[in-house]
Amino acid sequence: MHRRDFLTFSGLGVAGLMLPHARLVAAEELLAPADVARQKLLADTVLAAAHKAGASYCDVRIGRYLNQAIVTREDRVENVVNSESAGVGIRVIVNGAWGFAAAHRTTPEGLATAVGNAVAIARANSKIQSRPVQLAPQKGVGEVSWRTPLKRNAMAVPVKDKVELLLSVNAAAINAGADFINSQLFLVNEQKYFASSDGSWIDQDVHRIWLPFTATAIDKASGKFRTRAGLSAPMGMGYEFLDADPSGRYELPGGVVGYGRSYDPVADAIAAAKQAREKIKAPSVKPGKYDLVLDPSNLFLTIHENVGHPLELDRVLGYEANYAGTSFATLDKRESGFRWGSDIVNFFADKTQPGSLGAVGYDDEGVKTKQWDLVRDGILVNYMATRDEVHLLGEDASHGCSYADSWSSVQFQRMANVSLAPGRAPLTPHEMVKDVENGIYILGRGSYSIDQQRYNAQFGGQLYYQIKDGKIAGMVEDAAYQIRTPEFWNACSAICDERDFRLGGSFFDGKGQPSQVSAVSHGAATTRFNGINIINTARSLG
Structure with a gap:
């Protein structure tokens, strides 16, 4: 993560999670399933309208993007954000050129306007385009679906339990010698329905999870300080990633523990606090x-x-x-x-x-x-x-x-x-x-x-x-x-x-x-x- 992104997501109240036309929602709404039948009806309406308007190709993406972020520091919760953003993106080829438009309103009028805008943009682009779009062949796959394999949907875990986990991570680090610690939990669920004039109607449900933290130790005599961030990775998994399965631990040289397909954030926070303090006394490397x-x-x-x-x-x-x-x-x-x-x-x-x-x-x-x-x-x-x-x-x-x-x-x-x-x-x-x-x-x-x-x-x-x-x-x-x-x-x-x-x-x-x-x-x-x-x-x- 770039520093500016980190500041956006943690220091500025995770406002960066708010996608266009996003709305804040109750945590329970993050579990509402997408209506696939309605999505197909919307997609077919768009495909028919684009064909009628002269598009040689059209694809439509109907998306529902759900985000949850919890931000803590030491013994307090600084922010909890649940957000939803939903709408339709329409891409067409007319006269060999791309056109794209999106609509937050999925009413017949809203879809018709978006299709008209996408076609108009494509026609305008075609007048200045030096060569036509050359699409690789793609055979339609019919109606199919794909889901991130989950053992435990992180969105279904109560916010209270997630907050308690983060605060336990913080407490473990403080008890092990850290002076400060901040920890976050980021969850993403992308519910995406794709349809194209090639003959594909694809429903996908994608989940991601990440629990980063940074522990800081200070030498009060000198004012010198060092930090150690968590050693976990963000993953395309459910809450089972945080179940601290011992099989996910790697015993590495130097007595360090690495993590693979499961993560123990409390154990890592304890190690981080001790290592941050050890870094204060470590000699500077000889180049x-x-x-x-x-x-x-x-x-x-x-x-x-x-x-x-x-x-x-x-x-x-x-x-x-x-x-x-x-x-x-x-x-x-x-x-x-x-x-x-x-x-x-x-x-x-x-x-x-x-x-x-x-x-x-x-x-x-x-x-x-x-x-x-x-x-x-x-x-x-x-x-x-x-x-x-x-x-x-x-x-x-x-x-x-x-x-x-x-x-x-x-x-x-x-x-x-x-x-x-x-x-x-x-x-x-x-x-x-x-x-x-x-x-x-x-x-x-x-x-x-x-x-x-x-x-x-x-x-x-x-x-x-x-x-x-x-x-x-x-x-x-x-x-x-x-x-x-x-x-x-x-x-x-x-x-x-x-x-x-x-x-x-x-x-x-x-x-x-x-x-x-x-x-x-x-x-x-x-x-x-x-x-x-x-x-x-x-x-x-x-």
């Missing part, structure tokens, strides 16, 4: 070249920024240049067999990963989701593309990565779950550390800086441990690693096996103008990189 051992809780962000974003085809083509930059991974690099990383580096995109933030059955163009390779054996082989882009790659089927964050937003190309494949040979994090003579072991995401082409960057973390002669030699502080993307991934020398594979993720990934947010996961196992430059951030700041 230089080190072998890095990166936990998935840290590496996911590097994957997101330096693999996921530069392999979005719209960014490669320059469509994001004004807002977020371009990409060093230009199309000619795929044609020339560009070496992205060492032979053991394999990246794949996957919109079907169970528990991931990006998992859906169908994207927002009605394309069935799938897995595909981006980097194979270290070589760049593909990108992420939608129906109207994929022909530029010489392919005739969309990758299924179109998404809109609201019924009122037009769908466009968003990042799929991008993951580093685990190593093929048996290897645990403990075994990996034993082979490191002089290294730094990093857990958790920290601050970062990156250029507009996703080529040069530096990344921090939450916890840093020095490795000496194959053993954890104690905590250090003030570290960040500097990278050039291909050099960094070519320095990848070892990847732990699938037993250590875990998901990290971004709950609020921004893109586009007007800006939209999406949620995306990135999987990895603990990974080693040889000879990476470590800087001392305290010295860098003077």
Whole structure:
């Protein structure tokens, strides 16, 4: 999450959760099911009207977006927000050009106005468009549905129980030595109905959950303080993620506990308080070249920024240049067999990963989701593309990565779950550390800086441990690693096996103008990189 997003969601009363035309609702209303029969009737009305108005293609998204956010600090609740936003988004092609319009009112008059607006916009666009839209073929799937697999719907858990959980997290951290702590719980339920003139009527119910916190310890004598954020990841799951299943725990080097498909926030808060206090006394890192051992809780962000974003085809083509930059991974690099990383580096995109933030059955163009390779054996082989882009790659089927964050937003190309494949040979994090003579072991995401082409960057973390002669030699502080993307991934020398594979993720990934947010996961196992430059951030700041 970017700092500005965090401030929006926690410091400003989670007003950012309010989508267009959102209304505050009672918690009980978050459980009301969508009326699928009514949605199909509305969709068919739109499709018929668009056809009559001259559209050669039409898709309609009927969305009901439900959000709950609970914000706490120490022993008090600072905010509880339940919101609902509902409406219809209509996209058409007329004379080879796109047009889009949305309607909050789903009356016959409101739908007719929206269809008319979408068609009018498409006709206007066609007069200045240099070439017609070229959609990849898409066979209609009929009437189908998909649901996030849930054992326990988080929206159904009483607010009282959620508040008690967060306050117990805070109390555990304070009792363990933290001076301050803030914790939040974010829940999202997207009820989305998609229909298109291709012959698809798709009903989907998507759930996401995240419990972040930050614990702060202060040395009252010196005024020095340190923080440690939670090590959990946001997930595409239900409340079962917070059931603290011991099978979801990973015993890592340095006595640290990592988390996979379940999370114990109370135990993590206790560890965070102790580690924040330990960080106050930790020596500052000596800058230089080190072998890095990166936990998935840290590496996911590097994957997101330096693999996921530069392999979005719209960014490669320059469509994001004004807002977020371009990409060093230009199309000619795929044609020339560009070496992205060492032979053991394999990246794949996957919109079907169970528990991931990006998992859906169908994207927002009605394309069935799938897995595909981006980097194979270290070589760049593909990108992420939608129906109207994929022909530029010489392919005739969309990758299924179109998404809109609201019924009122037009769908466009968003990042799929991008993951580093685990190593093929048996290897645990403990075994990996034993082979490191002089290294730094990093857990958790920290601050970062990156250029507009996703080529040069530096990344921090939450916890840093020095490795000496194959053993954890104690905590250090003030570290960040500097990278050039291909050099960094070519320095990848070892990847732990699938037993250590875990998901990290971004709950609020921004893109586009007007800006939209999406949620995306990135999987990895603990990974080693040889000879990476470590800087001392305290010295860098003077």
